[in-house]
Amino acid sequence: MAVLRRRKPPLTDAIEHASEAVDKTAKLEVMYINSFKGRGVFATSHFQKGDFVVEYRGELIHSEESQRRRRIYHVSCAVFMFDFYWQERTWCVDAAQEDSSLGRLVNDDHKHPNCKMKKVVAENKPHLCLFALRDINPGEEITYDYGGTDWPWRKQVGEQATAIESSEAEIPSTSEPAPQRSSISDTQHLGETESYLLKKKDGMMVSLVNYTDSDESQSPSRIAIHDDSSQAWNPGTDIELKEDKDIFPRLRRTKSIQMTSQIEFDSDELFDPSSADIGEEYIPKTRLFNKKLLWRHMKICKFKPDVPQKPGKTRVQALSAFAVPPPPGVKIEFWKLLNNMVQDDVYIAVKSDVCIMEYGEHLYHRLGYDVGKHEYIRQKLRELGRLLQCSKHWICSSAHGRNVGFLRRTFTCFARPSAFTCYRSSDCLRYFAKACGAKNPESLTSTKLRKQTGTLFQVLNLTNTELDLLADSLGHDIRVHRQFYRLPEGTLQLAKISKLLMALEQGRLAEFQGKTLDDISIDPEENVRMDSDNETVCESDSQEGQVTSTQMENETTMTDGSNTDEASQQGPMTPPPAAQPQTQRRQKGRQPFKKKLWEKTAIQAVEKHMMTFINTCRVPRKSDCDKCLEMEGEALKQRNWLAIKFYIKNRITALKSKM
Numbered sequence: 001m002a003v004l005r006r007r008k009p010p011l012t013d014a015i016e017h018a019s020e021a022v023d024k025t026a027k028l029e030v031m032y033i034n035s036f037k038g039r040g041v042f043a044t045s046h047f048q049k050g051d052f053v054v055e056y057r058g059e060l061i062h063s064e065e066s067q068r069r070r071r072i073y074h075v076s077c078a079v080f081m082f083d084f085y086w087q088e089r090t091w092c093v094d095a096a097q098e099d100s101s102l103g104r105l106v107n108d109d110h111k112h113p114n115c116k117m118k119k120v121v122a123e124n125k126p127h128l129c130l131f132a133l134r135d136i137n138p139g140e141e142i143t144y145d146y147g148g149t150d151w152p153w154r155k156q157v158g159e160q161a162t163a164i165e166s167s168e169a170e171i172p173s174t175s176e177p178a179p180q181r182s183s184i185s186d187t188q189h190l191g192e193t194e195s196y197l198l199k200k201k202d203g204m205m206v207s208l209v210n211y212t213d214s215d216e217s218q219s220p221s222r223i224a225i226h227d228d229s230s231q232a233w234n235p236g237t238d239i240e241l242k243e244d245k246d247i248f249p250r251l252r253r254t255k256s257i258q259m260t261s262q263i264e265f266d267s268d269e270l271f272d273p274s275s276a277d278i279g280e281e282y283i284p285k286t287r288l289f290n291k292k293l294l295w296r297h298m299k300i301c302k303f304k305p306d307v308p309q310k311p312g313k314t315r316v317q318a319l320s321a322f323a324v325p326p327p328p329g330v331k332i333e334f335w336k337l338l339n340n341m342v343q344d345d346v347y348i349a350v351k352s353d354v355c356i357m358e359y360g361e362h363l364y365h366r367l368g369y370d371v372g373k374h375e376y377i378r379q380k381l382r383e384l385g386r387l388l389q390c391s392k393h394w395i396c397s398s399a400h401g402r403n404v405g406f407l408r409r410t411f412t413c414f415a416r417p418s419a420f421t422c423y424r425s426s427d428c429l430r431y432f433a434k435a436c437g438a439k440n441p442e443s444l445t446s447t448k449l450r451k452q453t454g455t456l457f458q459v460l461n462l463t464n465t466e467l468d469l470l471a472d473s474l475g476h477d478i479r480v481h482r483q484f485y486r487l488p489e490g491t492l493q494l495a496k497i498s499k500l501l502m503a504l505e506q507g508r509l510a511e512f513q514g515k516t517l518d519d520i521s522i523d524p525e526e527n528v529r530m531d532s533d534n535e536t537v538c539e540s541d542s543q544e545g546q547v548t549s550t551q552m553e554n555e556t557t558m559t560d561g562s563n564t565d566e567a568s569q570q571g572p573m574t575p576p577p578a579a580q581p582q583t584q585r586r587q588k589g590r591q592p593f594k595k596k597l598w599e600k601t602a603i604q605a606v607e608k609h610m611m612t613f614i615n616t617c618r619v620p621r622k623s624d625c626d627k628c629l630e631m632e633g634e635a636l637k638q639r640n641w642l643a644i645k646f647y648i649k650n651r652i653t654a655l656k657s658k659m
């Protein structure tokens with residue numbers, strides 16, 4: 001009579017095995033399948049649905065250590081690292097070390113797995129255990145769903161397997177055994193070629209059972225996919241690589257890579273909250289969600305928002321984004337609210353800006369407990385995000401030297417205290433134009449102000465660089481500035497010549513000795529010495545005779561400035577009369593003044609500058625009278641300086657009246 005043995009509760013069974021760190025070696029065996037899959041674990045006895053099968057055993061480490069190891073592990077070691085979440089932090093079972101445990105060799109099957117991984121706590125430590133999803137018969141391979149969606153072997157598995165099988169068949173010399181169920185319990189049982197040492201990056205050697213060296217040397221397609229960064233063979237990538245070598249590193253998703261992304265989960269949403277009696281189910285989903293998965297998850301997510309949400313892409317994206325833990329210091333509730341925003345550029349701008357985030361949290365604490373206000377907060381954040389984007393755009397523009405002035409005005413002069421928006425400069429101007437009591441406030445526009453400033457500054461004779469700076473500060477494109485606000489070239493020249501003429505008239509020409517026109521600066525603040533001031537420094541009449549220039553012949557005919565202007569305003573010009581003795585035109589009773597003697601160099605300077613100016617002068621004349629022209633020409637010929645001066649003054653007056 002058969003003795004009915006009471007079945008041990010699976011959880012107890014798992015805890016016992018986990019505590020003792022033993023496998024059911026009597027019911028399981030390791031077998032080498034093929035070079036594509038490597039080894040696998042097979043049942044040698046029957047397992048009942050729900051039974052504990054095997055533990056994924058290894059070293060339990062914290063996520064920090066797992067991160068560190070990942071950095072130094074070779075990729076083929078890293079695939080044995082299994083991250084999971086327990087007691088609000090991420091842990092990892094590092095099974096890279098070949099320790100003859102069976103769990104680490106269980107292969108993936110996402111379509112028809114016969115086991116499921118669950119977390120079991122034994123002696124206050126978490127363990128990852130596989131439980132039978134259905135009855136498992138002897139000879140069946142133990143499998144479970146690794147989770148994720150993009151394991152390389154899941155793509156074109158059939159083709160791969162076929163390709164490998166046939167290549168193996170074609171190479172009789174290979175030392176690799178043909179696919180068969182030879183029982184291999186640990187590495188010691190493998191031949192030399194079937195085990196090899198995989199190198200850790202820090203130089204440590206780890207013994208791992210994997211593929212034969214001959215696999216690699218004899219399969220050209222496989223050699224092709226080996227690159228420096230990936231010495232481990234990666235099934236499923238051979239074919240893809242031929243089509244797109246560049247994307248190969250991205251396509252190659254090993255277990256370690258997928259699990260690395262899991263580390264970033266800071267919520268246990270991806271673990272079934274309703275743990276079954278035999279332990280908490282572990283579904284190693286990754287962040288590489290597809291839409292279908294997200295939709296499915298949405299229905300059961302325990303973080304599902306209470307308020308009805310907008311359906312569609314945003315929602316799915318939000319869930320996906322929410323899977324990423326909030327940055328340090330950001331409250332999870334606020335993070336949740338944020339992730340329900342439309343996930344576009346503005347959203348990215350919001351999330352990337354500390355100030356906006358702080359403001360958002362502040363708003364959240366003020367209003368957020370009222371769910372109805374969430375949309376309002378999101379709107380506010382979007383406004384700020386947009387503004388930030390704009391300012392970034394401006395900053396970018398200014399970086400290209402286009403709009404620094406505008407930026408400066410907007411953000412410096414017109415920034416509003418404790419606000420994210422700025423005053424509009426034109427509004428400010430309008431306001432102050434009225435407030436200051438101007439007669440025509442409407443004509444005080446920012447454009448005119450800029451023009452005025454530009455024009456005034458031009459008188460300073462700024463260099464091109466300086467002018468650029470000015471234009472920049474005023475928010476102008478320098479081309480506009482030059483084209484519209486630069487005074488006609490002649491104006492500056494005229495100002496300089498006028499200065500010379502004044503000096504000439506006042507006998508101070510020696511001050512400009514040896515200078516070119518460029519050396520003569522024009523200062524709007526300059527004090528112009530009037531003729532009357534000059535008279536006090538005149539020299540005696542007797543010295544006049546010593547002036548050695550043709551000028552002397554005509555000088556006495558020159559009237560003072562006012563008279564000249566007067567004369568110039570009266571129709572046809574009257575040429576200066578012929579030279580008369582100076583004394584004759586002096587008023588009676590006036591003190592005789594002494595004129596300073598002209599030095600030769602001074603005369604030369606005047607001649608040089610005056611002649612250049614006169615010859616090139618395009619300043620309009622008051623009258624186009626032929627007689628005047630003739631006389632002007634005559635004066636030039638004779639170097640009749642007084643006459644020339646007269647004509648020039650005339651022209652200046654005409655120019656002034658046109659300005």
Ligand SMILES: C[S@@+](CC[C@H](N)C(=O)[O-])C[C@H]1O[C@@H](n2cnc3c(N)ncnc32)[C@H](O)[C@@H]1O
Pocket residue numbers: 036037038039040079080104105106107108109153209210235254255
């Ligand atoms: C945890 S190990 C499993 C043991 C492994 N087969 C061995 O021989 O070491 C995971 C690795 O096994 C291989 N693997 C697992 N499931 C597979 C499958 N369904 N098809 C092909 N290879 C698989 C992959 O190379 C994967 O990186």
